Structure formats: C-alpha cells, structure tokens
Amino acid sequence: MESQDPAVAEAVKASGESNLEKATARAKETLDQLMNVSLNIAVTGKTGSGKSTFINEFRGLDEDEDGAARTGITETTMEVTMYEHPTMPNVKIWDLPGIGSPTFKANKYLKDVKFHTYDFFIIISSERFTENDVMLAKEIKKQKKNFYFVRSKIDNDIRAEERKKGFDEQNVLCKIRKDCLKNLEELGDPNIFLISSFDLEKYDFEKLQNILTEELPDHKRSALLQAWPVCSADSLEKKIKMFQGVIWAASLASAGIAVIPVPGLSAACDASMVILFFTKCYYAFGLDDRSLKRLSEKVNKPLLEHVAKSKFVSAVKEKALTRLQVSAALATLATVEYFASLLPGVGSAAAAGISFGTTYCLLKQGLNELADIARKIREEAELDTLCSN
Known part of the structure; x- marks a missing residue:
C-alpha cells in the first residue's frame, strides 16, 4: 500500500474523514459553501x-x-x-x-x-x-x-x-x-x-x-x-481568518484531483481555483476600485499605492491573462504530477502531495499579501484611529 504524503495525511485528519477520497468530497463541499451558498x-x-x-x-x-x-x-x-x-x-x-x-x-x-x-x-x-x-x-x-x-x-x-x-x-x-x-x-x-x-x-x-x-x-x-x-480592524481579521480556514479545502481538492492520471488536469483545476479564491479575497477585503474610491473620498486620502504594487491584485484584475500565466506556471508541476502518478506503489501519493503543497503555499502567500495590503490601507486611512476617538 502506498504511503500518504504527511501534509496530505494531516489535512485528511483535520477534515474529520477517514481517507483522501472522503476528505476530498468534504473539501469540495466546504469550497462550494464559500463560493456559492x-x-x-x-x-x-x-x-x-x-x-x-x-x-x-x-x-x-x-x-x-x-x-x-x-x-x-x-x-x-x-x-x-x-x-x-x-x-x-x-x-x-x-x-x-x-x-x-x-x-x-x-x-x-x-x-x-x-x-x-x-x-x-x-x-x-x-x-x-x-x-x-x-x-x-x-x-x-x-x-x-x-x-x-x-x-x-x-x-x-x-x-x-x-x-x-x-x-x-x-x-x-x-x-x-x-x-x-x-x-x-x-x-x-x-x-x-x-x-x-x-x-x-x-x-x-x-x-x-x-x-x-x-x-x-x-x-x-x-x-x-x-x-x-469592512467596518473595523476586527471585522477585517474575521474575513482573513475565514479564508485562512478554507485554504486546506482548496489544497485538498487539488490533491484529490492530482491522483487522477490525466495530463494537465490538476494544473487547469488549480489555476481556476486559485484565481477564484483570490477574487473572493479581493472583493471581501475591499480592494476593488469602487471600494477604494469610496474610501478615499471619505477620508480624503489617496489609498491606491499598495494595491498598484501587488502582483496578486494585478492577477485578479487581469483574469484572462492570469489564467494563462497560472496555468503556464503549473504546467511543469502537472508533468511532474502525471509521471509521479504512474509510478507503481507511490505514484498517486506523490502526485497528491505535490499538488497539495503547491496549491497550499500559493494560496497562503497570496492571502497573506492581500490581507497585508488591506491592513495597510486601513492604517493609512486612519479609520481605526477615528473610531477610537
């Protein structure tokens, strides 16, 4: 029997399910709640x-x-x-x-x-x-x-x-x-x-x-x-914590797809999932142009500097181009996953571990960057100072 990647095994355990297949189903349910409920x-x-x-x-x-x-x-x-x-x-x-x-x-x-x-x-x-x-x-x-x-x-x-x-x-x-x-x-x-x-x-x-x-x-x-x-610093942190709590689900769904030996399938699904995840964060944190314009007018301060420098904000704004860029970036990963999934004994476990780890790191990095930008904007707008007064 193939051994499971430790990170994947930990995620399966955290899901409360007994195996990767059931944990993946639970992960997809969690993602559906985030995206569509x-x-x-x-x-x-x-x-x-x-x-x-x-x-x-x-x-x-x-x-x-x-x-x-x-x-x-x-x-x-x-x-x-x-x-x-x-x-x-x-x-x-x-x-x-x-x-x-x-x-x-x-x-x-x-x-x-x-x-x-x-x-x-x-x-x-x-x-x-x-x-x-x-x-x-x-x-x-x-x-x-x-x-x-x-x-x-x-x-x-x-x-x-x-x-x-x-x-x-x-x-x-x-x-x-x-x-x-x-x-x-x-x-x-x-x-x-x-x-x-x-x-x-x-x-x-x-x-x-x-x-x-x-x-x-x-x-x-x-x-x-x-x-x-976003009505306070605490309100923003609740949103950030919620998204942090579903990174495991997106990564586990990716791992479940990676065990299927179809070239490019995991990379294509990962690209779509990553973009959708970041888009949800982008709007929930108030980083879209309309929200920032309203906030800038309210506090009479320009607040676009940090947003303009963010590669993840740019990724959300240019969805079509980004989809290709993310897919291209994951193309090598897809090839590695595919050949790993064909290896006897350890194949699907290796593919799942590679996909889980890559998706997890990418989502965590992007979420942290978007969260930090939202915090800096709030700090520069001095909203929490105004509230305390």
Missing part, C-alpha cells in the same frame, strides 16, 4: 426609517449609482424588491414595505412578503419602534426565524444633542437604547443595534455583524462575512 436578508421598516440607505451602504453603493435602492422621504418601497450584492450575487437583500402600509396589511404581512424566502429579518426604525414592529417580531419568532432591531440615523440624534450643555455621547446612546427597549418590553430584552448608515465604523454595526455570525448556520456564515462591509 445563498443568503437572503429581509430589511423592513416604515417610510423614512433609512432602509434603502442601509441597503445601499451594505452593498457599497452610493444612492445615485446604477442598481442602488431608491431613497427619499416619501414611500419608495411599495412592493418587495430584491437587490443582489454587487460582488456576491448569491447574497440578496430584500427591501420590504413597512408593516401596516396600505398595500401590506399587518394581519397578513408575512404571507404577502413570502416569509420563507428569508434567512433572517432586520427591522429598522429611525425613531421609536411601534406595535406593528412588535407584532411582526412575534410572528417571526413563532416561525422560528431570527429578527434584529436596528435603530438608524444615530448620527442625526448625536448632532441634535451635541449642541446642548453637558452633552455626553454615551449618555445619549444609553437614553436612545432604553427608549427603544421600553417600546419593545413585550419581547423581553431583545438586542437593539444603534447604527449610522453613513458611518458604519461607529456605534453597533460591528456588534450586529458579530451576533449574526454567531447565530447563522455555519454554511451561511461565510456568505455573510464575504458580503459584510
């Missing part, structure tokens, strides 16, 4: 509560961009409207009319908005939560789904109060939170998240992310983390 988020609230602004900021779009949710003080949501995330099309945000609106009566609201479509509900208010909000939460709870109360436009409240003598921001936030809880006391002690859609780095936006990632099923968590805006 769907997530449907429902956002509801009355007219003027800030739903559309929240949706646009979550998706990284300005209100005047193509595909942005319409904003305004009049009723802009007269029907259920779905918005795809621009870089994560499997993540969909649904803008629901406020409960009790003329078109959507409270007593049949959940049926009319197709309740079972959504993974969880965000109930937004820019003022006090109402009886309709409480009723909706109760019905959602009956159906065993989660809901989250978001008190929006906190920046407006702070500006209104800071002109007063003895202003203390924490006291204002505490007062708002207590007022919200008073109106929701029928529900016990629900979590309430205070946010400003125009300043996601402040208040409770990251806390909302933390609660969601804790309460979502594992297979939905990766979709949320990829789509969620």
Whole structure:
C-alpha cells in the first residue's frame, strides 16, 4: 500500500474523514459553501426609517449609482424588491414595505412578503419602534426565524444633542437604547443595534455583524462575512481568518484531483481555483476600485499605492491573462504530477502531495499579501484611529 504524503495525511485528519477520497468530497463541499451558498436578508421598516440607505451602504453603493435602492422621504418601497450584492450575487437583500402600509396589511404581512424566502429579518426604525414592529417580531419568532432591531440615523440624534450643555455621547446612546427597549418590553430584552448608515465604523454595526455570525448556520456564515462591509480592524481579521480556514479545502481538492492520471488536469483545476479564491479575497477585503474610491473620498486620502504594487491584485484584475500565466506556471508541476502518478506503489501519493503543497503555499502567500495590503490601507486611512476617538 502506498504511503500518504504527511501534509496530505494531516489535512485528511483535520477534515474529520477517514481517507483522501472522503476528505476530498468534504473539501469540495466546504469550497462550494464559500463560493456559492445563498443568503437572503429581509430589511423592513416604515417610510423614512433609512432602509434603502442601509441597503445601499451594505452593498457599497452610493444612492445615485446604477442598481442602488431608491431613497427619499416619501414611500419608495411599495412592493418587495430584491437587490443582489454587487460582488456576491448569491447574497440578496430584500427591501420590504413597512408593516401596516396600505398595500401590506399587518394581519397578513408575512404571507404577502413570502416569509420563507428569508434567512433572517432586520427591522429598522429611525425613531421609536411601534406595535406593528412588535407584532411582526412575534410572528417571526413563532416561525422560528431570527429578527434584529436596528435603530438608524444615530448620527442625526448625536448632532441634535451635541449642541446642548453637558452633552455626553454615551449618555445619549444609553437614553436612545432604553427608549427603544421600553417600546419593545413585550419581547423581553431583545438586542437593539444603534447604527449610522453613513458611518458604519461607529456605534453597533460591528456588534450586529458579530451576533449574526454567531447565530447563522455555519454554511451561511461565510456568505455573510464575504458580503459584510469592512467596518473595523476586527471585522477585517474575521474575513482573513475565514479564508485562512478554507485554504486546506482548496489544497485538498487539488490533491484529490492530482491522483487522477490525466495530463494537465490538476494544473487547469488549480489555476481556476486559485484565481477564484483570490477574487473572493479581493472583493471581501475591499480592494476593488469602487471600494477604494469610496474610501478615499471619505477620508480624503489617496489609498491606491499598495494595491498598484501587488502582483496578486494585478492577477485578479487581469483574469484572462492570469489564467494563462497560472496555468503556464503549473504546467511543469502537472508533468511532474502525471509521471509521479504512474509510478507503481507511490505514484498517486506523490502526485497528491505535490499538488497539495503547491496549491497550499500559493494560496497562503497570496492571502497573506492581500490581507497585508488591506491592513495597510486601513492604517493609512486612519479609520481605526477615528473610531477610537
């Protein structure tokens, strides 16, 4: 019996499976969750509560961009409207009319908005939560789904109060939170998240992310983390950790393919997998041109220097050329794997070990570079300094 490469054996063990074939199947399932799992988020609230602004900021779009949710003080949501995330099309945000609106009566609201479509509900208010909000939460709870109360436009409240003598921001936030809880006391002690859609780095936006990632099923968590805006240094590190956690899966899938004695098969699959992995990192870390442009305008600083120097960012931007370059770079590897796989006794083990090691190192190197760039950009933008102030 052929001996297995130690690195591959360790990855198989870490997968919880008994052999390479089963571990490879588990790895492919993990990758599929990273790349393709769907997530449907429902956002509801009355007219003027800030739903559309929240949706646009979550998706990284300005209100005047193509595909942005319409904003305004009049009723802009007269029907259920779905918005795809621009870089994560499997993540969909649904803008629901406020409960009790003329078109959507409270007593049949959940049926009319197709309740079972959504993974969880965000109930937004820019003022006090109402009886309709409480009723909706109760019905959602009956159906065993989660809901989250978001008190929006906190920046407006702070500006209104800071002109007063003895202003203390924490006291204002505490007062708002207590007022919200008073109106929701029928529900016990629900979590309430205070946010400003125009300043996601402040208040409770990251806390909302933390609660969601804790309460979502594992297979939905990766979709949320990829789509969620980078709102803090900790938020970025969560994304990095998630991608670090799936490198083994991509490498193990590569190892499983390498044992098949078909010339070039492993290299072609590796090239495609590597490019897709880096593309996911690129958008999740906010390294794309649109995200950097918005951030640069927000902090009034140019932030493109490190990105321009990155070979991995260039690789993502020039997908067609890079696919050829990666394939060419792996062509020699493919030949080595092919002949190794034909050797009696140790062939497939050697091929799997070569493919696993090469893919693992390449993904780790690229992820580290992209993560470091994202950290440097955040540091130069002084976002975390602003947050601490």
